[in-house]
Amino acid sequence: xxxxxxxxxxxxxxxxxxxxxxxxxxxxxxxxxxxxxxxxxxxxxxxxxxxxxxxxxxxxxxxxxxxxxxxxxxxxxxxxxxxxxxxxxxxxxxxxxxxxxxxxxxxxxxxxxxxxxxxxxxxxxxxxxxxxxxxxxxxxxxxxxxxxxxxxxxxxxxxxxxxxxxxxxxxxxxxxxxxxxxxxxxxxxxxxxxxxxxxxxxxxxxxxxxxxxxxxxxxxxxxxxxxxxxxxxxxxxxxxxxxxxxxxxxxxxxxxxxxxxxxxxxxxxxxxxxxxxxxxxxxxxxxxxxxxxxxxxxxxxxxxxxxxxxxxxxxxxxxxxxxxxxxxxxxxxxxxxxxxxxxxxxxxxxxxxxxxxxxxxxxxxxxxxxxxxxxxxxxxxxxxxxxxxxxxxxxxxxxxxxxxxxxxxxxxxxxxxxxxxxxxxxxxxxxxxxxxxxxxxxxxxxxxxxxxxxxxxxxxxxxxxxxxxxxxxxxxxxxxxxxxxxxxxxxxxxxxxxxxxxxxxxxxxxxxxxxxxxxxxxxxxxxxxxxxxxxxxxxxxxxxxxxxxxxxxxxxxxxxxxxxxxxxxxxxxxxxxxxxxxxxxxxxxxxxxxxxxxxxxxxxxxxxxxxxxxxxxxxxxxxxxxxxxx
Amino acid sequence: xxxxxxxxxxxxxxxxxxxxxxxxxxxxxxxxxxxxxxxxxxxxxxxxxxxxxxxxxxxxxxxxxxxxxxxxxxxxxxxxxxxxxxxxxxxxxxxxxxxxxxxxxxxxxxxxxxxxxxxxxxxxxxxxxxxxxxxxxxxxxxxxxxxxxxxxxxxxxxxxxxxxxxxxxxxxxxxxxxxxxxxxxxxxxxxxxxxxxxxxxxxxxxxxxxxxxxxxxxxxxxxxxxxxxxxxxxxxxxxxxxxxxxxxxxxxxxxxxx
Numbered sequence: 001x002x003x004x005x006x007x008x009x010x011x012x013x014x015x016x017x018x019x020x021x022x023x024x025x026x027x028x029x030x031x032x033x034x035x036x037x038x039x040x041x042x043x044x045x046x047x048x049x050x051x052x053x054x055x056x057x058x059x060x061x062x063x064x065x066x067x068x069x070x071x072x073x074x075x076x077x078x079x080x081x082x083x084x085x086x087x088x089x090x091x092x093x094x095x096x097x098x099x100x101x102x103x104x105x106x107x108x109x110x111x112x113x114x115x116x117x118x119x120x121x122x123x124x125x126x127x128x129x130x131x132x133x134x135x136x137x138x139x140x141x142x143x144x145x146x147x148x149x150x151x152x153x154x155x156x157x158x159x160x161x162x163x164x165x166x167x168x169x170x171x172x173x174x175x176x177x178x179x180x181x182x183x184x185x186x187x188x189x190x191x192x193x194x195x196x197x198x199x200x201x202x203x204x205x206x207x208x209x210x211x212x213x214x215x216x217x218x219x220x221x222x223x224x225x226x227x228x229x230x231x232x233x234x235x236x237x238x239x240x241x242x243x244x245x246x247x248x249x250x251x252x253x254x255x256x257x258x259x260x261x262x263x264x265x266x267x268x269x270x271x272x273x274x275x276x277x278x279x280x281x282x283x284x285x286x287x288x289x290x291x292x293x294x295x296x297x298x299x300x301x302x303x304x305x306x307x308x309x310x311x312x313x314x315x316x317x318x319x320x321x322x323x324x325x326x327x328x329x330x331x332x333x334x335x336x337x338x339x340x341x342x343x344x345x346x347x348x349x350x351x352x353x354x355x356x357x358x359x360x361x362x363x364x365x366x367x368x369x370x371x372x373x374x375x376x377x378x379x380x381x382x383x384x385x386x387x388x389x390x391x392x393x394x395x396x397x398x399x400x401x402x403x404x405x406x407x408x409x410x411x412x413x414x415x416x417x418x419x420x421x422x423x424x425x426x427x428x429x430x431x432x433x434x435x436x437x438x439x440x441x442x443x444x445x446x447x448x449x450x451x452x453x454x455x456x457x458x459x460x461x462x463x464x465x466x467x468x469x470x471x472x473x474x475x476x477x478x479x480x481x482x483x484x485x486x487x488x489x490x491x492x493x494x495x496x497x498x499x500x501x502x503x504x505x506x507x508x509x510x511x512x513x514x515x516x517x518x519x520x521x522x523x524x525x526x527x528x529x530x531x532x533x534x535x536x537x538x539x540x541x542x543x544x545x546x547x548x549x550x551x552x553x554x555x556x557x558x559x560x561x562x563x564x565x566x567x568x569x570x571x572x573x574x575x576x577x578x579x580x581x582x583x584x585x586x587x588x589x590x591x592x593x594x595x596x597x598x599x600x601x602x603x604x605x606x607x608x609x610x611x612x613x614x615x616x617x618x619x620x621x622x623x624x625x626x627x628x629x630x
Numbered sequence: 631x632x633x634x635x636x637x638x639x640x641x642x643x644x645x646x647x648x649x650x651x652x653x654x655x656x657x658x659x660x661x662x663x664x665x666x667x668x669x670x671x672x673x674x675x676x677x678x679x680x681x682x683x684x685x686x687x688x689x690x691x692x693x694x695x696x697x698x699x700x701x702x703x704x705x706x707x708x709x710x711x712x713x714x715x716x717x718x719x720x721x722x723x724x725x726x727x728x729x730x731x732x733x734x735x736x737x738x739x740x741x742x743x744x745x746x747x748x749x750x751x752x753x754x755x756x757x758x759x760x761x762x763x764x765x766x767x768x769x770x771x772x773x774x775x776x777x778x779x780x781x782x783x784x785x786x787x788x789x790x791x792x793x794x795x796x797x798x799x800x801x802x803x804x805x806x807x808x809x810x811x812x813x814x815x816x817x818x819x820x821x822x823x824x825x826x827x828x829x830x831x832x833x834x835x836x837x838x839x840x841x842x843x844x845x846x847x848x849x850x851x852x853x854x855x856x857x858x859x860x861x862x863x864x865x866x867x868x869x870x871x872x873x874x875x876x877x878x879x880x881x882x883x884x885x886x887x888x
Contacts, residue, residue, distance in 0.1 A: 222810060350689075350806030361807065364686070365646040365653035373648050449809040 002089040009080035012173045019181035020189050029299045030232030040196035047195045051204045055329040069108025076101035099147035105140035109133050123245025127283035128183040135175030142169025190239035197233045210531040211483035215448040223343025227273045228299045240330040241266045247324030252561040253317040257576025259290040260317035262324040262334045272297030272309045317573045320566030321526040342446025355570040367436040375433040380411020388432035394466040397428035402474030404600020413618035424509040440476040445567040459490035469493040475527035475599045502537035511628045512544040518593030520546045524559035525599035545626035552590040564601030580605040584613045635670035636719045640729040642738035643681040652683040657730030662690045663803030677705035680817045688815030689807045701822035708822035710749040731796035747794040754794040759801045
């Protein structure tokens, strides 16, 4: 009987290997990328036990489920495989250990079952998940009984009593193999490969890597039209998705009913690699309100379109806020996938939304998404007489105004910032008419060609002038200038205005007296918080400038987007609600009377929410109000 | 299609009216879209040296662009000559010339489409906002076009090939811009075949000082305050009074036979 168990364990391992080979073959149809396997594989344990665990433990019950399930199952099976050694087969201690391991696995199977009983939560998928606990339980339970039998009858008599548990274990193992080859359990293997070959290794160990990768515009195919256009590592990452639905719960577009569900998107991509509707049907919640599509796909067939797998509206609903990425326990890069798909649509097919097409044309023709004269950008600062840095000129701080400066509301923020910089005695200048669009919008919309055009011009403009650092009040410009220009040859120190003001207040150049204000809540801009990790300085400033500060439930790195990023506002996205309305309701619920912002996009989106709502003030305005002069 | 249309789209090295940067001209982009809507095969024609901005027209779907070398001193003659030469399309003559209706401010002229049509002896329909091939199909093909008129009104017209169409800014047929197409664009240069002028061309343009045009209603209204007050008049009298008033202002022509 002991030998039968050994055969079972080795058979299961062989089956897993075979299924893994099938997965690897599918991934190899993706775009080849260089992977440092030695470093990657060496880093897997740490990435799994530290970085993945950090995310998983935000839901402690999920972490508690994984330890006995994955640990018991893996350790128990490996232990069983070791029973090829006759010495072990005869040892009661050995069988006791095996029994304990499978008892743990059985407990895990019960925990897995509890996740979907009595009802499947909306964010979880059903389908094959529904009989996963049964397969786990049968295998673990069968193996447990057999191990107990081996304990009771040393030497392993072929008792007919053990036939039933054996059949149970064999059946369970067969079920697990199906779950592995065609079902969600492949996430164990795909996830390990993805952790080793991750496209952004800088994210592990508390690091950050959020810049989009430049695209070679001379390549024959630009972006992703079919699954095989993705890097093979990305295909592996899609298979790593376990459909836990955390992305769905974090996604602002999903919350507003805007035809995007990151989880469904990833699963649709997986289905496309498996031949569309022929694959295991997706059983989670779909992209809300998305019109039906044909569900046809293959490795080399277009994946976007009503006659394919994913409705085009899904792509343009994404605000690129990275909330899904932040929540994903498998560290999947949803935004990279969406931008790859957008690049294919924009560059190869010209299929962007009419509003976006117009903005892109204006960016190409006028170097400004609104088609406004570049000289009008600084109109809001006209009364303050800010010096313009000419070509060849020199200053300490270059103030990058950004697209928001054309808006008079945001002009008030910039005025406040300029006044504060004057009060602190800083030497600074603006680019005036020479400031062109930084290209952020074009890049998020997938138009890498226009981004390269604009970035090239902006980098040349900046290189022709001398300054210590760039300060901007626009986190989107900050991200592009700080994180994305270096790949194109532009290296500068770039600071957000809240970081500069924090520096001035901490250093004593500005003195603040906290004002007696109603509760203030800070809304983290995605491109400052999640993209750049700057969540402390704005809060320090608010604490110094305002009386009471409250936090919304979603804040900091897990803040919710205002809906203004990724070209969403100009892409005419249909939805059941507006994202800023949802965000303002959250501010209301937190008891805030003032929402402090630090981004022109957030300002415009949140101020667009109809009254009654909390007042929207930029941090610079609040700081200016609190500053004590002389 | 057995009778495939052959269209020439006149392209200028335009500039963006806001920024003054080289940019494709909006009406010419719409001309490309109109040619596509008509199902025509297209060649872009530019009188002048190949400029990088021409490549952008390829992004809107105009893959084949011909630049006429040495056309600078008489673009109208060079364009007309190229259009009738039969050398643009290998399989036949040009059915249709499309152009923007107005200069964008670069080295282009709003008069050019009219001058080319005149030189060719072809009819021209200006301010085209929409167009389709008339049914039933005929040879030569005819086009049902709509002209954009002030205040959003449209006027239908029918014109037979060969003809010229000058496209209006309100035409909605803006084609998608596809970057990948700009990479595949073919910019050919053909000799214009014009003899170099023996003497430098002298500008025969007369410049007149700006003169403010009087606005008829505004000017007369200030001269004639007051008016006539009719209380509860019969409709006929009221209508008569209004017509008389408009005639007095000169807005309506005087009655026939007077």
